Amino acid sequence: METNYVSSVKGGWVQSLLQSITSSLRSLKWGDYVFTLALAAGAIFAEIKFSAFMDSYEQIILFCSVPVLAFLGWAWAPLRHLMIGSTALTFMAIYFYQTPEGGSLLRAEQAFFLKYMISSQSAILWMSVFFAFSTFFYTLGFIVRSSTMGPAASKLSWAAVYFGLSGMLVRWYESYLMGADIGHIPISNLYEVFILFCLVTALYHLYYEARYKSMALGAFVLWIIFAAVAFIFWYSVTRDAHQIQPLVPALQSWWMKIHVPANFIGYGTFAIAAMVAIAYILKAKNYLVDRLPSLEVLDDVMYKSIAVGFAFFTIATILGALWAAEAWGGYWSWDPKETWALIVWLNYAAWLHMRLMKGLRGVVAAWWALGGLFVTTFAFIGVNMFLSGLHSYGTL
């Protein structure tokens, strides 16, 4: 016996795509449009004024950054404030750098605002200070269960990000003041990318913090940033690494502008996953149980971080291969850095397989994520310290 049905089919991916686009456009406020227009205007301004300094690929990157940044700004309002704030700080710094004869580096020693606030080195120092305080307050708030210290620590973290990003942007400008042929985006050596690492990690942490409404993770995640800040400090004091160096021919490429940031989204989120894994292990072993969020939340943050990291690390490695094909004559040379990137990738690929296909959860997954940080750290710094190869510009 067959039942007679009246059948109808609705929906589908085309419809849902259109729907999500229209609904998200509809949800945009006038502020979002103004923000987007401002971004576009900035890109056009840069194009008109500085196109001589960019090749066509770099101009494409410039214009592609408009929708990307706009999307990020729409998706999470604090990011928009960050973009506006640090752009304003950067413009102030540029203003103070001006003399009747144009920009001059000497102003960094003369103008109080530059010398002590927002010249790149000062801003980065402020970033370090704010991160250190943020780490301290997150941890103290976690220990004494204070409800006020967490938000304060969060604000300090934001302050650090504002100063760090501004410092990087000002550094970019300063590099051009050193000489038009020296100027380049400040993500070209170990010192600069460590700052990038701090910024990316902090931003991801702040995002998860807002999303899960938990201040407890800061007491863990900020320590890895603190370690990075300590490294930056040591590197600057003992090796004078903070001095802007011109680019060797191999690095003079537009690929750097996308390869390096993509990589650091990976490194940053892997680092977060590892720090959350520590929290998970502690909680699973019945330590600090009432202070930490539920195991499910910890597990979810860990998974999400690794998923984001894995996706971007894949992109970064592929971009690296494309770049290598142009600069070194082959997309894959089994150079130590490449090989270790592959090992990192394989490690997290295995983690994701075990989790998604075999349902690996709990302490084992957490220990593995923590171990992943050691593999990642070796790929990031260890290779530069102990192994020689084509990535020699990252040497300690």
Place this chain on the structure above:
Amino acid sequence: MSTFTADTGVFKKFNRGSVELLSSMRFAITLLTIISIASMIGTVIKQGEPYANYVNQFGPFWAELFNGLGLFAVYTAWWFLLILAFLVLSVSFCVTRNAPKMLADVRSWKEHVHEGGLRALHHNFEYASKLEHSAAASAVAERLVKDGYSVKTLIADDHSKVMAKKGAASKWGYIFAHSAIVFICLGGLLDGDLFTRAQIWFGGKSILPASTQGMLISDIPSEHKLSADNPSYRANIFVPEGGTSSTALLNATSGSIIQELPFSVTLKKFHVEYYSTGMPKLFMSEVLIKDLDAGKEIEAQIKVNEPLIHRGVAIYQSSFEDGGSKLKLRGYPIQGSINSVKSSFIINGEVGQSTALKSSNGTSYSLEFVGFRPTNVENIANASGETDVRGVAIQKADTGLAQAFNNRLGSGAKTSKAADLKNVGPSVQYKLRDASGQAREFSNYMQPLFLDGMPKFLLGVRESAAEEFKYLRIPADDNLSLNEWLTLRTLLQDQGARQRAVQRFAQSLSQQSGFVASPQAIAQLKESAIRSIELFSGASDFAIKLAEESGTSPGGFVALGSFIDRAVPEAEREKAAEVILKVLNGVIWELWQEARAQLKLPTAKQDENSQRFIQAATSALSDANFYPAPLTFQLDSFEEVKASVFQVTRSPGKNMVYFGSLLLVLGIFAMFYLPERRIWVKSLGNGKNLFAMSTSRKTLDFEKEFNKYQEDLNHGN
């Protein structure tokens, strides 16, 4: 007959079992682990070095063992490729087994799941609806469409069913990402050295033997040459300025082979530019490419990051070398009594060549012209504000925290250490190889460098490439030449000259005002002066014996110091040393005056500059005893010839790898960010509906979504 079927049964079973194993995840993860570990080994042990280096590093036993395991070329070792092949096989099985199921699953609405089945799903709830069942179904269907689901509604007379699904892309993502691995591995395999190896194994080609070294390319037999039709290679071409090459050197697993090209590359000019810091800024080759068959010519510029692609062959700027710069050197003997200036001689050579030297006493050397650098940018200042050519900063004691902070505030252009970067001009590197084959490397700057307030020539030497150069610093004279010091050195070795100098020294001292010139004192002074200079020049027996023990040339401060240690009681040593140095200084001054007279120069003025020269010259005379060669060569003139090293690659698998990469990125994003969901809503007949939801991957987001539906539907939204 029956045994036959049994056999096929076993065979089938085995077959199924092995497919099962190959496509299992445990197997794939094991492979990933092995690949990771093998890759780690490959990064720790330097790959593709000459075998002798490994023997040095690990000892003969381990080197042999590691070599047998292929650890010196891990990434092309047969077992590594085998593991990769298994990975490809495993992933392919995985995809081919799962893909059809997945695609069928994506298409299906799963409308025949019964109520029991839905209740068996962990995520289900019942909710009451005031609406009639068909209206309720339409309402929930509309809601699901709004949430991005594709929805099928089935309405019968007495009940209705709603089936919704989302995230089919997640399954496609799985298929994309996994087939991407297959594409990438296969593409990579094509671009590896597989074709070269195949030609060695089956095409009668072989690795270049050592005997072909230095042979003309055209004389090398064709079995060591791969034709231009070779579909895949990665080789190097070395072209000096003005030169042309149509062959490249291909590094195979255990040696190299000549790779012929379908075109020739002529290097018209090589440009290298530096930043003021001495860091390279630009490497660019101006080349002329000529097709060997059609004769068509094109001109092009090749830079790092801007390769030229010609007839499917990509030409990259890889590095640059000296292309045989023509050097004119002047050799100075700097040991023994031979006159350093008069016996100096000119020798011509080209970088990369060598020439035989025979000295009068029968010892022979081979002089190898190793390198030439037209510019050397050195940090002249060190942190303490003193000058040091090697820039070895000796930092002064702590400058205080405030200072340290202050140094690090401000722009990124600043540095806390003063750097005084200067181009100090050309330098030449050469090796002297003695009859037994032992070689030392020398590096001499053409021009004197301004050090410690005066110009000095730096003569560098090191025992092996692993060491830093140590420099003998010889003061330049007023004409910025070595001549005065060299003549001084010759006179120091001349007994007559030494005696004359002592005589004059004693005389000049006795004429000085305020000196009580008792003949006894004069005699004593002379004696002491003779002893000092004999020791310093290395002529005294004591010095000779001492030098025999340490294996250096006799004399210098070593001989003097040892003598004082032996002859003078400890309490008086310091004072004695002071007196002896003064005396020595005076005698060498007189020697210098004789040297100047020989060079037809007037007597030097008694001033600070002269004192500085004497001090530096005396130190250099003493240090020269440690200079491990009887000769030194100074750059007289040069004609630089640069050479460019290009990498030429033909990679047929490249597009496959890139396509795989694209699939991989699409696949990963689809899998992570387009999660699969299914929802069933079934009317139960009593005014209640059963809602059930499933996903292939349970995440917190899934729970949230489910809870939202539960809340909304129970409140009639």
